[in-house]
Amino acid sequence: MSRMWQVHELRDRYDAVIIGGGAHGLCCAYYLASEHGINNVAVLEKRYIGSGGSGRNTAIVRSNYLTPAGVRFYDASLKLYERMAVELDINVMLSQRGHITLAHNDISLRTMRRRAEVNRLQGVESRLILPDEIKQLCPVLDVSDRPRYPIIGALYHPPGGIIRHDAVVWGYAHQADAHGVHIHQMTEVTGIEVSGAKVTGVKTNRGQIKTETVLNATAGWCSTISAMAGLRLPVITSPLQAAVTEPLKPFLDVVVVSGSLHVYVSQSDRGELVMGASVDPFPSYSSRGSLDFAESLASHIIELMPGLQRVRLMRQWAGIVDMTPDYSPIMGFTPVEGFFVDVGWGTYGFKASPIAGKMLAECIATKRTPDLITPFSLSRFNEFDLMGEAGAASVGH
């Protein structure tokens, strides 16, 4: 049996160099090679592929965002996930089990009503439900008026769910490799050569590469890579933590998010509860977990599901994420010719990797920004034309 991807010598020239071996970078490489005939492509990854956010996320996929452009974009991604197992020939274990976002106050309920309308106008299944229907979908939730913040309604999004993130990374790596892409692990970019506002090459710990096209797909590290090209980004890097419990018998077959309590939870196929919250209280590049996080997570989960009091936490981890002021990504051209970005993925970027990779490949190959991603350009910040996705992306990833 052959390996899923090969090891290569570093060439001294590539037609495109993608920095960052997460789902985004690998997916873009796959589309460049498979759809646009650009095969002389390198993906440079300083550690191993999937060692960033792509291997640390809680694997939630959904498209019930708040802005019409956001909904259209994430929905296109979900559609690609729906046929990914066949296309990439790997079991990505997509489980569209339904996603519910709880409202504990009138303001959340109002945002959800708006989201439901925006979603439906874009053809995305999404509606407001009340406590008796919530109880039917998820009997373990305490929908009484006993809790400090009682549940008064929820946004229900049936096509949302979870996926096996590692398989997505490996699937793209395998297919990109099969189309001739070089995947270089343990290859750290240390500099970008720019001459006359144009990219001319990349420096790595393994040597120099000549190229006119570079994609920055390094998520939490994107500011460090952009700085090498002389650019600043509207991005702040913060840790995001998650945790799993010991395995339990299956009892939870929807993804549950509570914005007010700052937690979300789903049950994996192994039975573990996968739980997370919002980003850490201050920015950092450190991926250390904290006791504060575990304590507040546990108390909030128990508030929602009192039956889980005696369940033990098994693991806890952190990744670093690239937050933008409008909770939306930044994709496409930059002021440096040949230097493209696919960044600003914050706490919600895994679900977007298929469509982002596809769109960036098209952007790079055709030198035109595809319509689907024009609202997400870097220039929107200079035009004060931000996206405003916070209401749908600040806690639920």
Added chain:
Amino acid sequence: MLILKCPNCGQRNVSEFRNGGEYRPRPSRPLDADDQQWSNYVFFRHNVSGLQKEWWYHRNGCGLWFLAERHTKTNEILSTFRWGPDRTE
């Protein structure tokens, strides 16, 4: 647990404080600054992986806004100090 030294109150648990982001000078002549300068100031960041000068606010304490030098990769805090024209540039 990170410990931060408030210039007024001394060493306190970081959970008493709120981070106010990296230090960045405002456009020096605000009335003349154009959109580009404002958007640079408002949105864009160095966001370094390394030593960063940044604002902190002693929210659950004396209410002081002060500056710190922190290593953003290790979270080591090298110094904390009051804002003052001589200390910031």
